Amino acid sequence: MSLKTEHITDEELVARLRDPDSRDLAFSLLIRMYRERVYWHVRKMLIDPDESDDATQNTFILVWQNIDKFREESKLFTWIYRIATNEALAHIRKKKRRGFLSMENAGAELANKVDDPACFSGNEIEKKLFKALLRLPEKQKLVFQMKYFEDLKYEEISEILGTSVGALKASYHHAVKKLEKYVVMP
């Protein structure tokens, strides 16, 4: 039996993941379909490649372990995004606890990683943008990342973060206003 990513819907994929006979193959397909989206999503939040790898792997393992709990009220990818976001936030919180840092300081520590060539290889404008972005409050940072970089709709972000669309719009507005000050284009 073979499955092609272009011929399968989320519903079919979930059904196959729940069927013991097709579970293994469906898991391979799931990883192939979502590995890059999940990885780049957590990488923007964590910057560090090793931590991003760990969070990405944890995300897929949690999807495998909890697929029976997925109620199909939302899209599969928003459910996966929610798991990935929580995993990345758990990494940040763990670091914060270990280093007795405030959320603000945790953001500053992440921003320092932008100067590490093993973690970041963007141009000067991108460096400025990410340094500023990583210092934003958590919700503003996430809304900007998902709306601006990942081109998600407010409704989808609302499903992922469990926040109303109105609140998300306000958060996005505040985020852009702050970033504008830091990132001045030549």
Place this chain on the structure above:
Amino acid sequence: MNDKQKKWEEELNKHLGADGERFPVSDGYFDNLEDRIRLRMDLPVKRKKTARTYLWAAAILPLAAALTFFLLNRENVQPEVPQNPALMGEAVEQWYRIQTEETILPEIDSQTVAEAKNLEQYENLQAEVVAEDLQYEYLDEESEEDPLADLRTEDIEDYLVDYLDLNSEL
């Protein structure tokens, strides 16, 4: 969102690259991700066709094709079997000649020929030795003396009389 913010976003777009350009990742990271996840979950890791597999295939396939071509051409050397039975003998002779001259002989190198010559000489020598032995045997048979040749008739008669007398006494 106001126009100023929209303009800022549009301007920012012009300076941004793709995720893969601003975040370095190791070569083949996404290709190996599934294996690493499976290892952590104690699930079987699937074998993938690596570049090495393709290189082996690329090397072996032309070799196999060349070998097949060579073997097929070898078979094509054989003459066609004639429909007329009268020509069969001629065809067999031709086939034998082709097998000998074009197929078998080219495969025999000079060393093999030399070895064959030595063998022939050895066989000739062995045959000579055997022949000599036989000749000696014949000569021995011819030269063997008759043990009765030197005996005279009287002596034989005496011997026989003695022998008969002795037997009668017993």
